[in-house]
Amino acid sequence: MANISTTKTVAPWTGMVPVDDTALHVTDTGGTGIPVVYLNGQFATQGYWRRVIAGLGTEQWRHITFDERARGRKSLRSKDYSFEAAVRDVDAVLAARGVDRALVVGWSYGALVAAHWAERNPQRALGTVLVDGAYPYDWLDDAMEERIRKLFKRMGWFTPLLRPTGITPRMSAAEQAESNIELGRLSRERVLGPVLDRIAVPTRFVVASGASFGSKGDEQEQIRTSLDAVTDRNANIQATKVASNHGAILKKDAPAVAAAVREIADVHHGER
Template sequence: MTGDNGIRTETPWTGMVPVDDTALAVTDTGGTGTPVVYLNGQFATQGYWRRTIAELGPQWRHITYDERARGRRSETSSDYSFEAAVRDVTAVLDARGVERALVVGWSYGAYVASHWTARNPERAIGAVMVDGAQPYDWMDEAMAQRIRVMFRRVALLGPLLRPTGLLPRMNAEQMAQSNIELGLLGGEKELGAVLDSITVPTRYVLASGTSFGSKGDEQEVIRAGMDAVYERNENIRLFAKVPSNHGAILRKDFRAVAGAVREVAALDGRGR
């Protein structure tokens, strides 16, 4: 099979995709199945999706990549903004000759998936949001300061973790600013409007309990806010609320994520 831009897709491909002032490490399993592009957590890598991919199997075309300065190979950039992350989805799909794809995002990646899906309904088969993209007004100056302190501490582990790909090649302020920007974009008014505009099948897989960086019942309060979203937009539904927490969901509840992918694909009215 040959894509619209002449790229052959029968066999797996791994390489670098140039975009703006950087290049992203991309893996494409190839094949003729429905394309699924996976969007990582804020500082996570494409390896987090391996269980979901194995569960879905080779009948799907799986496309994963590491965002700017993430993982071991994606290059650094002068732009780590949220808008750059949204642009990168299109850049990767264009580079791989994919016209339409099902988008799956976890945590930060779910926010990116929501914006990309809302802006590109003609290219989105549908979306699966994994414990992310939940509208809530949680960012204020006190929270921003808490985030800056947290990432100054995280950055101390840089010499140990960066060579393994477990920490991005970003400084403490860049990591903190990325998180603060996400908090502002994730407010009820801002993100709510984005979700309300989604016109393709979208399913949520939500975790339970707390995880790194949260206190008390913060995350459960945020998840409860999704009920209003489901009421306003018939395209968006909860697929499953699973036992694992935010950080463990792709490791322990990958079958639920795969189930949501299958359900969204089955609802595609335009075919592959």
């Protein structure tokens, strides 16, 4: 295990962290372990990580989770749901919890945020685990943009009914659609490829299999093929394929994600 844990015991904490025009609901397990910050899927919540966290335990790890703007039950709304806002939120949460260096784990949209944060902060990122996301592939075109807008518009009649449970975000259908479209633009090979090429810290992709909600045919499997060129170009990045699909990976393959976190810590230890 890497000797990168804190020397001061931090008490467990949960509360609100102000950032920009909003505030985020944050949970910190505390302790003296290696800080790990978890970045959620686009409209998911911190609760999705509970099986990964349980698999790692708290003796050697300090787990920091949070709900993004207008997600979950407590994080507040904002006028800015952009990708850059999501990256700023990582810094805001870490600063609020007094963490300078952390291992960053992201799933889906959170994987893209994690990749950008690690690339921009090589001295602060202990490493990153990217769970079925951050694939440099040109999947967005005009037809796909229209399909995305129609999908969120169709869901707009019932998603507000679920907001009190925290299952769906407190964002309009249009805001959710635009966020998804921005994701597509940022995922283009000419945009994301150079970001991944510049990552200078140990990085592990945990790659799902098959299709899931919102995809058709082998769309997702085709997107995942873009990772081959990434691992060929950057020796810091390796990938592991698992059996579950995109939506089930944090539930059914949580042990594989936890194993990737441990591997990153061990790689960091070996380079010291």
